Structures are given as structure tokens and as C-alpha cells.
Amino acid sequence: MTKAPDFAALKKDFPILHTERNGRPLVFLDSAASSQRPTQVLDAMDWMYNHAYANVHRGVYGLAEAATNAYESARLKVARFIGSPDSSEVIFTKNATEALNLVARSWGGANLGDGDAIVLTTMEHHANIVPWQMMAAERGFEIRWIPLGENGQLDLTDLDVLLDGAKMLSVTSMSNVLGTITPLDRLISAAHAAGAKVCIDACQSVPHMRTRVDEMGADFVAFSGHKMLGPTGIGVLWGRHELLEEMPPFLGGGGMISNVTTEGFMPDAVPSKFEAGTPPIVEAVGLGAAIDYLEAIGMDHIRQHEIELTSYALRTLSERLGQAITIHGLSEPAQRGGVMSITLDGVHAHDVSQVLDGYAVAVRPGHHCAKPLMRELGVNATARASFYLYNDTSDVDVLADALIEAHRFFAT
Amino acid sequence: MTDLEDLYREIILDHYRSPRNSGELETPPAHRAEGFNPLCGDEIVVYLLVADDGTIADIKIGGQGCSISQSSASMMSAAVKGKTVAQVRDLMKSFKGLMSIAADGAELAEPSPSEIRELGDLAALRGVVKFPTRIKCATLSWNTLDQALAELDA
Structure with a gap:
């Protein structure tokens, strides 16, 4: 494998990631729906x-x-x-x-x-x-x-x-x-x-x-x-x-x-x-x-970056939200991609996403065009956060802050 | 008031946490209609019992969804109970006006102050208009009620 690139430096290639929403820097966590693209493309x-x-x-x-x-x-x-x-x-x-x-x-x-x-x-x-x-x-x-x-x-x-x-x-x-x-x-x-x-x-x-x-x-x-x-x-x-x-x-x-x-x-x-x-x-x-x-960049480096980020996200969200959060799917980051479906206790996914948008955090709520799967999971909607090569641990930290806020807003 | 607080007014959260008229009615005599929001997967089931004199004798709401769709359904059920079908249709028109939705071919009209008064708790949902993707959440129960009413005529 070639030397790992500086992932933090890649962000400069994506102009949209330097824009603001609601007065805050955009945290884009919806690449599973569609990624952003670099100026080179x-x-x-x-x-x-x-x-x-x-x-x-x-x-x-x-x-x-x-x-x-x-x-x-x-x-x-x-x-x-x-x-x-x-x-x-x-x-x-x-x-x-x-x-x-x-x-x-x-x-x-x-x-x-x-x-x-x-x-x-x-x-x-x-x-x-x-x-x-x-x-x-x-x-x-x-x-x-x-x-x-x-x-x-x-x-x-x-x-x-x-x-x-x-x-x-x-x-x-x-x-x-x-x-x-x-x-x-x-x-x-x-x-x-x-x-x-x-x-x-x-x-x-x-x-x-x-x-x-x-x-x-x-x-x-x-x-x-x-x-x-x-x-x-x-x-x-x-x-x-x-x-x-x-x-x-x-x-x-x-x-x-x-x-x-x-x-x-x-x-x-x-x-x-x-x-x-x-x-x-x-x-x-x-x-x-x-x-x-x-x-x-190298596909193996990209995979490694996403395993590390997924691992950080699984740990951080569990630690900071405790019982309030359910992260669906496998708990072993190496067996999964950087896609994470979340349900927040007592808060519907639509409402989670709405509050997150206030923090300029873009996640997708709903059934993700997979209704038979949602039925098997026994939920009618989740909020999905997904990562790509341009995401980093600070994005996960903002996500955790915003989820805590969403839980506080609805659960109290 | 921030947009978010405007969207999630206390009265909306109250209806979400303690939904009115939730449950089922026996069919027949009641009519049952199901509504889906294909984007987010929310589901609403409306059970409607109309008395011989044409008033809404009872209404129950089932299904699951976000705070906006659930509270809108709860408020709707409270607002239509005891009204005549014709009054319910007028209320539906006023509510859709509040949501900036005009009937087919009609000019879009802001609801008048008397219509807003008539809407009661439902007027609290006007903050939704600032979040266009959520309008469908607020109108899901009304569209489902509309289906149930259409079934009465059939």
C-alpha cells in the first residue's frame, strides 16, 4: 500500500464543504444518498x-x-x-x-x-x-x-x-x-x-x-x-x-x-x-x-479512513448519548461501511433531522428506499449519517452535540 | 422566537406527547382510510364514524410518524369531532390554506382571521410553512381524512 494521504487536506478540494448553512459550517453526512464532488471533477x-x-x-x-x-x-x-x-x-x-x-x-x-x-x-x-x-x-x-x-x-x-x-x-x-x-x-x-x-x-x-x-x-x-x-x-x-x-x-x-x-x-x-x-x-x-x-488517494486508504471514522463514531455516539441512542447494525467497524442508521429514544427521525439541520448537520431521515428492511428492523424511520473521505472526527463531534440537543429538546 | 421554536410550539409537542383520539373503531360501521408519506415512511390510519344526521360521531387515529404528522392528526381529530361533513370540508380548506396549498384550480388565499379562529389549536402549525419538506407531514392526516370522506360518498 502506498503512503496514506493527508485526509484533512483533501477537504480543500470540495468548495461546498466550506459553505455555511444557518450561519454554521456545513457538516455533510449524507454521502450514501449522494456524495459531493471535488473541483478536479x-x-x-x-x-x-x-x-x-x-x-x-x-x-x-x-x-x-x-x-x-x-x-x-x-x-x-x-x-x-x-x-x-x-x-x-x-x-x-x-x-x-x-x-x-x-x-x-x-x-x-x-x-x-x-x-x-x-x-x-x-x-x-x-x-x-x-x-x-x-x-x-x-x-x-x-x-x-x-x-x-x-x-x-x-x-x-x-x-x-x-x-x-x-x-x-x-x-x-x-x-x-x-x-x-x-x-x-x-x-x-x-x-x-x-x-x-x-x-x-x-x-x-x-x-x-x-x-x-x-x-x-x-x-x-x-x-x-x-x-x-x-x-x-x-x-x-x-x-x-x-x-x-x-x-x-x-x-x-x-x-x-x-x-x-x-x-x-x-x-x-x-x-x-x-x-x-x-x-x-x-x-x-x-x-x-x-x-x-x-x-x-488509493481505495484501500479510503476504506481504512472510513473504518477509523466509523469506529470513532460508534464509540463517541454510544459514550455521549448512552441509552438514548440505538445504532442499528453490526458493531464491528471492519464488517460495515461508513453508513449508520440511528434512532433516538422518543424522537422521530424526521424531528432529529430537523434539529440537526439547525446545526448545519446534513443527515437523511426516513426509510432510505428500503421499506422491507425497515419493517424487519421494526422501525418506520431512522436518521442516517454516512461518511466519505472528506469527513473527519470533528464532523462526528458536531453530530453528537446536535443529537444531544435534539434529545434534550424533545425528551424533556 | 427561533424558526425551530416556531415549528415546535408547545401545543404541538403537547399533542405529540399526549395524542387525542388515538385508537381504532370497528369497521363497519366506521370507515377506515390509510395514508402514507412515501418520502419518510410515516403512516396514518383514520377511522371515521358518521352519524345519521351527517355529523362526525367519532374519529380515531392510528399509525406512526414524526411530531408534526402525529400532532396534526391529533389536533385534526379534536377539531372535526361533532362537526358536520360540510363543516369538516370547510375546515380542511382553511387548513390547507394555512399550509399554502390551494384546491385544484383555485387561487391561493391566506385564511381570514375568522378562519384562523375556527382552526383553533391547528393554527399553531402555521410555523410549518417555513419548512416546505414538513408541509406533507402536517397535511398527511387531512389527506387521509379526505380519503375516508370520499369513501362515504362512494
């Missing part, structure tokens, strides 16, 4: 619009070629970043939600019908539930659920029974509510042994820890750009080449065909087959710049 996008912008894969003029090269370089960067040996396995989408819809609609449309079954977990984000439910309503296949077990981890007792005869396991790599890192090795090998394909919702893990699709063994991996310092409007679906080859197109239009006649169309090769219409060109370049930024 904004500058790369600005530069492209000002110096190298044209539509891609169309014009033969030099500017169009420069734009195409920039867009395709971003694809190469993503492929290298996640350990894909073949950049045509990287498909740019609008976001991770679209990537998961692509798998459900295109792969599911070709492979799932009446009498089939797929397996999900109750820990999933709605983005990895609803697309499958929409397909199931059309096709009549069964959805089986891996339940939540003790302490915020999945209950794998009946894993082999659930997978028996199933064609797909679609599962999160890290819970967006609890931060639980799921046991992908075990899940993927069990699914493959049962003859099922595996799709990973890697939205919460790709921004925070090293991802190697070549070692992971999954068949599809989806994630979004805006959670990893990149812009909104771009996501990624990585898929095994041979599966992508067999799948029908997702959206139809320009850019995804090799020929069109009045009788019909021939789809283009992957990845173009899945990129109908003008793609998010400048967003892809922004994502490439975000990857450069993350790689310069």
Missing part, C-alpha cells in the same frame, strides 16, 4: 464543454473524434478501476437504478417466465426490488427472500433451499441503511452452484472500497457515479460479455443499431447495444476524473 467537465465537446460515435470531424475518445477513455478508466479485462463489458447508464432495470428487463425478459424463481434479500434498496417485481407481475415468476438475521447481517440458514431451482440472485454488496457488508463470496458460490446468475447492487461499496469484478465472480454489477465523487446522470452496469451478447437490447433508438429497415432492426454489438440515444458524454468524463481522484 467539475474542471474536467467544464474543460470538455469548453474545448472538446461534440456528440460521440457520429461525426468524422476532429472535434467529434476528440469527444468520442474522451468518452471511450472514461469507459477504459471504469473498466480498469473495477478490474474488468474487457472495457466493452462496461455499459454507461443514467444511474444504478437504470442499470438494475436493464438487467431485470433485458436479461429477465429473455430468461424468466411462469414457474421460474429469483432470490432477493430483504436488505435491498427499492432499486433492486421494484424492477424485479415489475417483471414478476408481467411474467409470473416467483420472488424468494433471504431474511435479515441477527445484528444486521443476512440470515443464510436456508440459503441453499431458497436458491434451489432459482435462476437469479440479485443482492446488495453493502446495505444503504445499516452499512452491512454482505458475504458475497459465499452468496455467489452458492448461487452458481445452484445454477443461478448473480447481480450485485454495488452502489454503496464501489465508492468506498476496492472492487475487482474479475475476482468477485458475479455476472452483473451495478453502481452510480454520483455516489463516488462523479456527477449525477451517469451510472454503470458491468456484465459478463457472453451474457450481454445474448441479451436483447434495453432501450431502442439511435446509437444501438447496426442496421434499420422498414422491416426491422439489427442491434449493434455490446456495449453500444445498450446505449440508445446520446449518452451522458460529459458525465462519463466527469466520472473518469472522479476515478482519477479516488485512485490517486
Whole structure:
């Protein structure tokens, strides 16, 4: 591992973190919803619009070629970043939600019908539930659920029974509510042994820890750009080449065909087959710049920083709030990401977040687009604080101060 | 008064801590309607019993939610009990006016002083308007009551 960077110095790259809300410096603890982005990303996008912008894969003029090269370089960067040996396995989408819809609609449309079954977990984000439910309503296949077990981890007792005869396991790599890192090795090998394909919702893990699709063994991996310092409007679906080859197109239009006649169309090769219409060109370049930024720091250093910060937060919040606070999920920082769902005794999450906003502390209240999980936890809302490379222990201290204030305000 | 104190007036916290009319009614004869706030997961269940003379004979509130949604539901239940359905609809209009929500196609009108008087405790919720994301919390119970009333007509 290279030398650890000075994390405190990174904050200067994020202008928004130097702004004020309600007369206090912003404490941004909502990166699990969407991260902030450094000037390097904004500058790369600005530069492209000002110096190298044209539509891609169309014009033969030099500017169009420069734009195409920039867009395709971003694809190469993503492929290298996640350990894909073949950049045509990287498909740019609008976001991770679209990537998961692509798998459900295109792969599911070709492979799932009446009498089939797929397996999900109750820990999933709605983005990895609803697309499958929409397909199931059309096709009549069964959805089986891996339940939540003790302490915020999945209950794998009946894993082999659930997978028996199933064609797909679609599962999160890290819970967006609890931060639980799921046991992908075990899940993927069990699914493959049962003859099922595996799709990973890697939205919460790709921004925070090293991802190697070549070692992971999954068949599809989806994630979004805006959670990893990149812009909104771009996501990624990585898929095994041979599966992508067999799948029908997702959206139809320009850019995804090799020929069109009045009788019909021939789809283009992957990845173009899945990129109908003008793609998010400048967003892809922004994502490439975000990857450069993350790689310069080193994903292992980022992970280490977040383990230390999570550890500090678990300790500090427990010590300072005692019985008043419940922190859901695993208590071992190395087994979880920097995502922390909190309930404060006698104070609804919405009210917690409102008081915290008065202290310029940004956390997310609610069900976090994971209602089945909330139901299993037996709560209808939590306040979620999530960390990224630009957060430090002083942010946790302000969070603790504000939580104490929220508790005092409502509990007295 | 700070915005936060304005939002969380004592009367609101009182209704939150000691909600009025919480519970269930037998259906039928009562009507039941469920409302959800899809953003935060709050749920309100309204049980409504209308007497033969068209007045609200009883109302009970179930579900769970934040201080604003719970206190608004509690205040609403106290305010509508004994009123006629027509009076309840007028009150609903005044409350939505307080929340800066106009009926479909209507001009947005600030509630008049007499309407504010009619709103009673409910007027304490006017601080919510400064926090636009919370307006949905305050109106959840009213929208659920609206559903229950629509069921009466059906």
C-alpha cells in the first residue's frame, strides 16, 4: 500500500464543504444518498464543454473524434478501476437504478417466465426490488427472500433451499441503511452452484472500497457515479460479455443499431447495444476524473479512513448519548461501511433531522428506499449519517452535540 | 422566537406527547382510510364514524410518524369531532390554506382571521410553512381524512 494521504487536506478540494448553512459550517453526512464532488471533477467537465465537446460515435470531424475518445477513455478508466479485462463489458447508464432495470428487463425478459424463481434479500434498496417485481407481475415468476438475521447481517440458514431451482440472485454488496457488508463470496458460490446468475447492487461499496469484478465472480454489477465523487446522470452496469451478447437490447433508438429497415432492426454489438440515444458524454468524463481522484488517494486508504471514522463514531455516539441512542447494525467497524442508521429514544427521525439541520448537520431521515428492511428492523424511520473521505472526527463531534440537543429538546 | 421554536410550539409537542383520539373503531360501521408519506415512511390510519344526521360521531387515529404528522392528526381529530361533513370540508380548506396549498384550480388565499379562529389549536402549525419538506407531514392526516370522506360518498 502506498503512503496514506493527508485526509484533512483533501477537504480543500470540495468548495461546498466550506459553505455555511444557518450561519454554521456545513457538516455533510449524507454521502450514501449522494456524495459531493471535488473541483478536479467539475474542471474536467467544464474543460470538455469548453474545448472538446461534440456528440460521440457520429461525426468524422476532429472535434467529434476528440469527444468520442474522451468518452471511450472514461469507459477504459471504469473498466480498469473495477478490474474488468474487457472495457466493452462496461455499459454507461443514467444511474444504478437504470442499470438494475436493464438487467431485470433485458436479461429477465429473455430468461424468466411462469414457474421460474429469483432470490432477493430483504436488505435491498427499492432499486433492486421494484424492477424485479415489475417483471414478476408481467411474467409470473416467483420472488424468494433471504431474511435479515441477527445484528444486521443476512440470515443464510436456508440459503441453499431458497436458491434451489432459482435462476437469479440479485443482492446488495453493502446495505444503504445499516452499512452491512454482505458475504458475497459465499452468496455467489452458492448461487452458481445452484445454477443461478448473480447481480450485485454495488452502489454503496464501489465508492468506498476496492472492487475487482474479475475476482468477485458475479455476472452483473451495478453502481452510480454520483455516489463516488462523479456527477449525477451517469451510472454503470458491468456484465459478463457472453451474457450481454445474448441479451436483447434495453432501450431502442439511435446509437444501438447496426442496421434499420422498414422491416426491422439489427442491434449493434455490446456495449453500444445498450446505449440508445446520446449518452451522458460529459458525465462519463466527469466520472473518469472522479476515478482519477479516488485512485490517486488509493481505495484501500479510503476504506481504512472510513473504518477509523466509523469506529470513532460508534464509540463517541454510544459514550455521549448512552441509552438514548440505538445504532442499528453490526458493531464491528471492519464488517460495515461508513453508513449508520440511528434512532433516538422518543424522537422521530424526521424531528432529529430537523434539529440537526439547525446545526448545519446534513443527515437523511426516513426509510432510505428500503421499506422491507425497515419493517424487519421494526422501525418506520431512522436518521442516517454516512461518511466519505472528506469527513473527519470533528464532523462526528458536531453530530453528537446536535443529537444531544435534539434529545434534550424533545425528551424533556 | 427561533424558526425551530416556531415549528415546535408547545401545543404541538403537547399533542405529540399526549395524542387525542388515538385508537381504532370497528369497521363497519366506521370507515377506515390509510395514508402514507412515501418520502419518510410515516403512516396514518383514520377511522371515521358518521352519524345519521351527517355529523362526525367519532374519529380515531392510528399509525406512526414524526411530531408534526402525529400532532396534526391529533389536533385534526379534536377539531372535526361533532362537526358536520360540510363543516369538516370547510375546515380542511382553511387548513390547507394555512399550509399554502390551494384546491385544484383555485387561487391561493391566506385564511381570514375568522378562519384562523375556527382552526383553533391547528393554527399553531402555521410555523410549518417555513419548512416546505414538513408541509406533507402536517397535511398527511387531512389527506387521509379526505380519503375516508370520499369513501362515504362512494
